[in-house]
Amino acid sequence: MKLKRQSAVLAVVAASAVMLAACGSDNNSGVAGAQAAGKSANVACGGKNTLKASGSTAQANAMSRFTQAFGATCSDQDINYNGNGSGAGVKEFTGKQTDFAGSDSALSAEKGEIEKAKQRCGAPAWNLPMVFGPIAITYKLDGVDDLALDGKTLAGIFSGKITKWNAPEIAKLNAGKKLPDQKITVIFRSDESGTTDNFQKYLKTAGGWDKGTGKSFNGGVGEGAKGNDGTSQALKNAKGGITYNEWSFAQAQKLNVAKIVNSGGGQPVELNAASAAKAVEAAKFKDEGSKDLELNLDSIYGTKTAGAYPLMLATYEIACSKYPDADTGKAVKAFLSVAAQGGQEGLDQNGYVKLPKQFSDKLLASINAIQ
Amino acid sequence: MSMKDEVVSRPAGQERETGSMMGGMGEQEQERGERPKRVGDRVFRYLTTTSGLVIVVAIVLIGFFLLIKAVPSLLADSTNFLTDWRFDTTGGKLAFGIRDMLVVTVLSSLLALVLAMPISLGIALFLTQYAPRSLARGFGYLVDLLAAVPSVVFGLWGVLVLGPAIEPVQRALNAGLGWFPLFSDGNVSLAGGGNIFTAGVVLAVMLLPIITSVTREVFRQTPVNQIEGALALGATKWEMVRTTVLPFGKSGFIAASMLGLGRALGETIAVLMILHTATSPSGFSFFDGGSTFASKIASAASEFSEPLPTGAFIAAGLVLFLLTFVVNAIARSIAKPKKEKA
Numbered sequence: 093m094k095l096k097r098q099s100a101v102l103a104v105v106a107a108s109a110v111m112l113a114a115c116g117s118d119n120n121s122g123v124a125g126a127q128a129a130g131k132s133a134n135v136a137c138g139g140k141n142t143l144k145a146s147g148s149t150a151q152a153n154a155m156s157r158f159t160q161a162f163g164a165t166c167s168d169q170d171i172n173y174n175g176n177g178s179g180a181g182v183k184e185f186t187g188k189q190t191d192f193a194g195s196d197s198a199l200s201a202e203k204g205e206i207e208k209a210k211q212r213c214g215a216p217a218w219n220l221p222m223v224f225g226p227i228a229i230t231y232k233l234d235g236v237d238d239l240a241l242d243g244k245t246l247a248g249i250f251s252g253k254i255t256k257w258n259a260p261e262i263a264k265l266n267a268g269k270k271l272p273d274q275k276i277t278v279i280f281r282s283d284e285s286g287t288t289d290n291f292q293k294y295l296k297t298a299g300g301w302d303k304g305t306g307k308s309f310n311g312g313v314g315e316g317a318k319g320n321d322g323t324s325q326a327l328k329n330a331k332g333g334i335t336y337n338e339w340s341f342a343q344a345q346k347l348n349v350a351k352i353v354n355s356g357g358g359q360p361v362e363l364n365a366a367s368a369a370k371a372v373e374a375a376k377f378k379d380e381g382s383k384d385l386e387l388n389l390d391s392i393y394g395t396k397t398a399g400a401y402p403l404m405l406a407t408y409e410i411a412c413s414k415y416p417d418a419d420t421g422k423a424v425k426a427f428l429s430v431a432a433q434g435g436q437e438g439l440d441q442n443g444y445v446k447l448p449k450q451f452s453d454k455l456l457a458s459i460n461a462i463q
Numbered sequence: 464m465s466m467k468d469e470v471v472s473r474p475a476g477q478e479r480e481t482g483s484m485m486g487g488m489g490e491q492e493q494e495r496g497e498r499p500k501r502v503g504d505r506v507f508r509y510l511t512t513t514s515g516l517v518i519v520v521a522i523v524l525i526g527f528f529l530l531i532k533a534v535p536s537l538l539a540d541s542t543n544f545l546t547d548w549r550f551d552t553t554g555g556k557l558a559f560g561i562r563d564m565l566v567v568t569v570l571s572s573l574l575a576l577v578l579a580m581p582i583s584l585g586i587a588l589f590l591t592q593y594a595p596r597s598l599a600r601g602f603g604y605l606v607d608l609l610a611a612v613p614s615v616v617f618g619l620w621g622v623l624v625l626g627p628a629i630e631p632v633q634r635a636l637n638a639g640l641g642w643f644p645l646f647s648d649g650n651v652s653l654a655g656g657g658n659i660f661t662a663g664v665v666l667a668v669m670l671l672p673i674i675t676s677v678t679r680e681v682f683r684q685t686p687v688n689q690i691e692g693a694l695a696l697g698a699t700k701w702e703m704v705r706t707t708v709l710p711f712g713k714s715g716f717i718a719a720s721m722l723g724l725g726r727a728l729g730e731t732i733a734v735l736m737i738l739h740t741a742t743s744p745s746g747f748s749f750f751d752g753g754s755t756f757a758s759k760i761a762s763a764a765s766e767f768s769e770p771l772p773t774g775a776f777i778a779a780g781l782v783l784f785l786l787t788f789v790v791n792a793i794a795r796s797i798a799k800p801k802k803e804k805a
Binding site: 149176177178179180182183277279282283284306307308311312313314315316317318322325326328329330331333 | 551622623626627630650651655656736741742752763765766767768769
């Protein structure tokens with residue numbers, strides 16, 4: 093009896109192993125393409141076998157794609173990324189616990205992070221903007237499915253100055269559409285989040301938002317729900333509701349996404365892979381010509397390029413320009429090169445922007461300068 | 464902790480009174496008096512004392528940890544910690560108060576307790592006095608199984624199913640009884656039910672197995688001769704329950720409820736998922752949103768990196784710690800006199 097049961101268990105285990113293997117090969121076929129792309133650009137593998145990194149949760153899904161591509165390109169190398177929040181990521185990086193950090197914001201001089209990072213590396217640390225996640229303005233309004241909004245109107249809605257869906261500001265942007273005389277229910281993130289921070293920064297640049305920025309919502313109107321899942325769920329229940337979500341959630345939950353009129357005026361821009369990439373392409377750096385690629389975020393939020401989607405969360409990999417330990421430097425360089433090339437394949441399916449060629453070339457120039 | 468001890472020790476005491484274990488107890492006491500230096504005895508005594516100390520040390524250490532981390536932030540707080548409802552720790556300047564967290568925590572836990580206590584009492588009585596034996600066993604397993612459901616599942620259920628489902632009930636209560644402060648308009652919309660009311664109902668379901676299983680065990684200890692005595696005197700089943708089972712189990716039931724209340728006060732993830740946060744202060748309504756102490760801490764935990772903002776949340780944790788103590792103390796004082804009467 094006992095034997096029989098054991099063999100049954102074994103059979104189940106074996107069966108699931110076969111199934112898992114099948115799944116694995118599925119994934120591999122996806123990565124095979126990535127491998128080809130990575131190899132074409134001459135990634136120099138080698139150095140430390142297992143890298144450690146931590147930080148932003150917003151780029152965790154992109155990081156798992158990069159990790160797969162890294163494993164496929166550099167066969168015996170691996171990386172552990174722990175999505176424990178940007179603040180913790182930077183702290184662990186400057187504390188030498190990790191090899192690089194993922195962060196929603198560039199190193200801040202105010203908090204002394206630049207200085208600390210310099211001490212840790214023995215050379216300046218660089219901000220490398222690797223992962224861009226567009227933020228979708230999602231809403232629930234019966235009978236209206238191609239709403240257009242701009243920065244000013246959004247700032248008005250999220251600060252409680254515009255309270256009705258048929259307000260003149262909204263009507264002006266949506267000529268010819270029938271807007272209901274309904275109260276707007278604003279839903280925001282109740283937890284501290286980089287999405288909120290970037291949304292508020294966008295409102296400040298594009299809409300004259302005067303409520304302040306930061307990781308918690310300062311609009312003083314509406315109600316908060318926890319996480320992207322919480323806000324999407326709350327939106328489904330709230331008639332006349334509006335909120336902001338990471339793009340991947342808006343896609344997965346099939347929420348109505350508003351088009352945005354960017355600071356250049358012109359036609360409302362739909363959020364898609366092309367319009368987001370356009371904004372990234374037009375992005376400027378704080379210090380043009382430097383290898384430190386800290387972004388001038390205003391150039392994205394306030395973009396005037398026709399057809400560019402202005403609202404997104406930019407996240408950085410923060411790495412040393414020169415590592416005290418050459419082995420680590422070599423491995424970090426290899427990983428980042430893979431991420432900027434082969435790792436980009438299919439990134440838009442996870443709600444991220446696939447980096448435009450022109451942009452990834454600049455990124456690669458910095459990565460190749462890492463020692 | 465002491466609540467639980469009472470529950471366990473009481474039935475033993477009762478049995479001694481009824482005489483069933485008289486001989487055994489006497490002998491043990493004699494042994495303790497005559498041969499105190501026996502090695503096994505001594506070792507056992509040290510072991511139990513150490514176990515007792517572990518819990519005291521743990522509590523004291525947790526208290527110290529909270530206090531040490533909280534004090535610098537409390538000193539840097541630019542607003543009244545007890546009466547301000549805002550909790551702003553971003554942007555350099557600390558301005559945080561616990562008023563709303565206290566209100567939300569207490570309201571949701573009390574609602575949960577008010578809903579769960581009578582139902583648990585009913586289940587426990589049914590299982591021990593009314594249900595046929597075979598049914599009682601299976602039913603008991605079911606109740607215990609409820610305790611094993613992870614709270615994140617309860618949270619999901621609250622958000623996806625219960626909230627939208629009881630929204631009409633909430634609207635009716637709000638419309639009909641809106642003049643009563645507890646049912647007046649809240650500071651979040653009723654849509655989707657992301658308010659204290661929904662959280663309280665979900666917490667009540669989470670408390671059921673805790674209160675029921677302890678109460679059931681206490682009721683089961685009711686001395687058979689008392690029950691038979693009541694029945695022999697011509698009491699109906701209900702009269703028997705009222706005169707023997709309930710007085711006997713009352714303190715155990717209260718202790719069980721307090722155990723449950725502790726759970727409700729500290730419940731984190733389910734409440735975090737259900738409650739919507741508000742941008743205006745709470746008006747002591749069940750239809751308010753907000754956060755409890757525990758859910759507030761959890762909502763920010765992923766961004767804890769600077770000591771001062773972190774300390775602000777730990778200060779909130781300290782208040783929850785103290786609140787639990789106060790609640791336990793009150794519960795003990797309620798339970799005690801009744802025990803002496805019985």
